[in-house]
Amino acid sequence: MTATTFAWLVLLCPLVGTVVIALGWNRWPGRSAGWIGTAAIAAAFGCAVVTLVSIRTRAPEHRELSSTLWNYAVTSGLDAKMQILVDPLSVFMITVVSGVSALIHLYSVTYMQSDRGFHRYFAYLNFFVLSMLQLVLAGNFVILIIGWAFVGAASYLLISFWYRRTTATRAGLKAFVINVVGDVGLVLGTFFIFKHTGTVDFLKVFALTPHVLGHDSTDLVVACLLLGVGAFAKSAQVPLHTWLPDAMEGPTPVSALIHAATMVTAGVYLIVRMHPLFEQAPTAADVTAIGGGLTLTVAATIALVVTDLKRVIAYSTMSQIGYMIMGASVGAYSAAMFHLMAHAFFKALLFMAAGSLIGAMAGVQSLDRMGGFRRVLPFTFVSFMVGGLALTGLPPFSGWLSKDDILAFLDHRGGGFEILGVLGYLGAFLTGLYTFRMIFRAFWGEPVEEARELEHGHLAHADVPRNPMTGEEEDTDIGFPGPGHYIAEREMPMKVAMGVLAVLALIGGLIQIPGVDLGIERFLSTTFADSHLVRSEPSTASSWVGLAIGAGAALIAITIAYRVWVAEPGTATRVRERLPALYTFLANKWYFDEAIDFLIVRPALTVGRLAGSVLERTVIEGLLTGGAVGAVRVGSAAVRRWQTGFVRYYAAAMLICLSGVALYFLISS
Amino acid sequence: MAIGWYLVVSAMIFCIGAAGVLARRNPLVILLCLELMLNGANLALVAFARMWGGEDGQIFALIVMVVAAGWA
Numbered sequence A: 001m002t003a004t005t006f007a008w009l010v011l012l013c014p015l016v017g018t019v020v021i022a023l024g025w026n027r028w029p030g031r032s033a034g035w036i037g038t039a040a041i042a043a044a045f046g047c048a049v050v051t052l053v054s055i056r057t058r059a060p061e062h063r064e065l066s067s068t069l070w071n072y073a074v075t076s077g078l079d080a081k082m083q084i085l086v087d088p089l090s091v092f093m094i095t096v097v098s099g100v101s102a103l104i105h106l107y108s109v110t111y112m113q114s115d116r117g118f119h120r121y122f123a124y125l126n127f128f129v130l131s132m133l134q135l136v137l138a139g140n141f142v143i144l145i146i147g148w149a150f151v152g153a154a155s156y157l158l159i160s161f162w163y164r165r166t167t168a169t170r171a172g173l174k175a176f177v178i179n180v181v182g183d184v185g186l187v188l189g190t191f192f193i194f195k196h197t198g199t200v201d202f203l204k205v206f207a208l209t210p211h212v213l214g215h216d217s218t219d220l221v222v223a224c225l226l227l228g229v230g231a232f233a234k235s236a237q238v239p240l241h242t243w244l245p246d247a248m249e250g251p252t253p254v255s256a257l258i259h260a261a262t263m264v265t266a267g268v269y270l271i272v273r274m275h276p277l278f279e280q281a282p283t284a285a286d287v288t289a290i291g292g293g294l295t296l297t298v299a300a301t302i303a304l305v306v307t308d309l310k311r312v313i314a315y316s317t318m319s320q321i322g323y324m325i326m327g328a329s330v331g332a333y334s335a336a337m338f339h340l341m342a343h344a345f346f347k348a349l350l351f352m353a354a355g356s357l358i359g360a361m362a363g364v365q366s367l368d369r370m371g372g373f374r375r376v377l378p379f380t381f382v383s384f385m386v387g388g389l390a391l392t393g394l395p396p397f398s399g400w401l402s403k404d405d406i407l408a409f410l411d412h413r414g415g416g417f418e419i420l421g422v423l424g425y426l427g428a429f430l431t432g433l434y435t436f437r438m439i440f441r442a443f444w445g446e447p448v449e450e451a452r453e454l455e456h457g458h459l460a461h462a463d464v465p466r467n468p469m470t471g472e473e474e475d476t477d478i479g480f481p482g483p484g485h486y487i488a489e490r491e492m493p494m495k496v497a498m499g500v501l502a503v504l505a506l507i508g509g510l511i512q513i514p515g516v517d518l519g520i521e522r523f524l525s526t527t528f529a530d531s532h533l534v535r536s537e538p539s540t541a542s543s544w545v546g547l548a549i550g551a552g553a554a555l556i557a558i559t560i561a562y563r564v565w566v567a568e569p570g571t572a573t574r575v576r577e578r579l580p581a582l583y584t585f586l587a588n589k590w591y592f593d594e595a596i597d598f599l600i601v602r603p604a605l606t607v608g609r610l611a612g613s614v615l616e617r618t619v620i621e622g623l624l625t626g627g628a629v630g631a632v633r634v635g636s637a638a639v640r641r642w643q644t645g646f647v648r649y650y651a652a653a654m655l656i657c658l659s660g661v662a663l664y665f666l667i668s669s
Numbered sequence B: 001m002a003i004g005w006y007l008v009v010s011a012m013i014f015c016i017g018a019a020g021v022l023a024r025r026n027p028l029v030i031l032l033c034l035e036l037m038l039n040g041a042n043l044a045l046v047a048f049a050r051m052w053g054g055e056d057g058q059i060f061a062l063i064v065m066v067v068a069a070g071w072a
Helices: A003-023 A032-056 A088-111 A118-137 A141-159 A166-197 A202-212 A218-234 A243-249 A252-262 A265-273 A275-280 A282-303 A309-330 A333-360 A378-392 A398-413 A417-443 A449-455 A492-511 A519-524 A540-567 A571-578 A580-587 A589-640 A647-668 B003-023 B027-052 B056-071
Strands: A065-075 A078-086
Touching: A003 A032, A003 A065, A003 A078, A003 A088, A003 A118, A032 A088, A032 A118, A078 A088, A078 A118, A078 A141, A088 A118, A088 A252, A088 A265, A088 A333, A088 A492, A088 A519, A118 A141, A118 A252, A118 A265, A141 A166, A141 A218, A141 A243, A141 A252, A141 A265, A166 A202, A166 A218, A166 A243, A202 A275, A218 A265, A218 A275, A218 A282, A243 A252, A243 A309, A252 A265, A252 A309, A252 A333, A265 A275, A265 A309, A265 A333, A275 A282, A282 A309, A282 A417, A282 A589, A309 A333, A309 A398, A309 A417, A333 A378, A333 A398, A333 A449, A333 A492, A333 A519, A378 A398, A378 A417, A378 A492, A378 A540, A398 A417, A398 A492, A398 A540, A417 A540, A540 A571, A571 A580, A580 A589, A647 B003, B003 B027, B027 B056
Parallel strands: none
Antiparallel strands: A065 A078
């Protein structure tokens, strides 16, 4: 069995899981559907590891394998095949994706056990992972687009999983619509590439592009920008990010899945996968780099004022993905992938810990209501701390090594990119601030009622479950969250999943340390062998300078956060009162929703209404439909008069017409 | 003898027949007039056949007669 066989098995496992759970939806007793789902993804992870090992045994120059199962269509130059590309990059991704997803499935088995949609949940979850794995393994644009669209569909299904919650269904729609914008970008970009290269096969496209499309030619830049639109929509980058905070309406493990493994990383992967194109189109790469830099700052500032626990983490994801997009756009590919992996670990961990905390609060997500959970939730607290420290980038956590790897590359690249590097360090400072604002507010301070109850062994229970966003009353029937709440301290599967991730978040960065060993870079070097940007790696010394600055920024941020939220409580309120305009601006999330509403939604609605009243009523119904009916009516009335029933009239008409024909031929001859 | 005279006679017979078909109400007379039209056409066919010295037109005329005999 070769590496490609196992790569196909990686795709097969979640597919089988989805089908098995979906077909037996009401027959699987108890939590068995959850265990089937977890086993399917764990099997996929096993196959991914085998693929990884078997590809490592090959010589570095023979690590790019393409495998085709069958042809979809071979016509007029299009060669749409069921084809996967197994190279270090895709193998690295499938290992991370399936591994983190397996842990999230394990966590969900407990977390969702009281939900009436348990089976549906796991069928969707398996499908989500399948879509992402297909996207990652795709060997040509057609399979990539299918996986891309599947991911969008699966995210829609899971965000609006509690389908009787109006906020959830709206959030699902929003995510889907914005993702379709990205899909359109991706498809159009593919078309531009296909138009010039005549193929959709990745390897052929990469080989042909430098010859058929000139360096920085208009068509290539447009194609890369369109691919960038797809990446920005999927990865929630400014201005296509507004769906991500709303996606917090889904169950907490789904948020973990979307943020850590299966969705928002797709944009980063796309840019890294398309690096031969982006390197030929530096203009487009600069645009995406600046977009990433903007996003990381915008998201970090918003995260400073958001009070919803899950939304703070959501904005931190946006910010961290901004780092990755920036890194992937300037050529720090292995650093971006390294940060992607580290982020997957600590972000999944943060969401799981947040889920446990929300369980202790009986579904309440507002930071204003939380406090003092440090002692009663020791395991959750430690996990949250590990995740938070990794996110902040404190040594020796994984986030420190990975994030500053990107920033060191930016500073080293020069040519104006140092500005983005400075922006990145500013973002790192803000990251420390909002992360520890969240931690200090939830775990320090006076214990709230739920925390005191828990001290006596009572897990808080809401008499009337309410929507955490609107406060509307709900029931616990299907379509709403189940009645049960779970904390990691009491549930083994949650504990195991969080424990593994905490260890990974702690030590996961050690596989790539400047000056010691660059494990990821070495492994991925086959994929990036054709890149001319990779060769300009920063030296070990300058990398360490970058790491020191990053660690310093994080430390200062944590100190400030401690003073503001623990040592002198009330400082935050005073700052807010002194800068009301800035606070309103940030609390309204830079008015992106309003701007999109004003610039796109409203004009589109107006145009739609106008089309309905003017185009539809007057032109279509009045002119086209009415005109056709009128013409037939007038014509038939005229013809009806000839239908007299007298043979002689018919004979006369025949004679006249025939005479006319004869006359015509006489004249024309 | 020039072909023109034959054609004039043929056209006259045809027109008389056509006028009869259009003007008369008696079905029997209409049929007779139709016969006149066919004969006018036959005359033209035979005249042309003679002009070209071929037999196609004559055969055509015979077939027309057969058809006319058939429905009369």
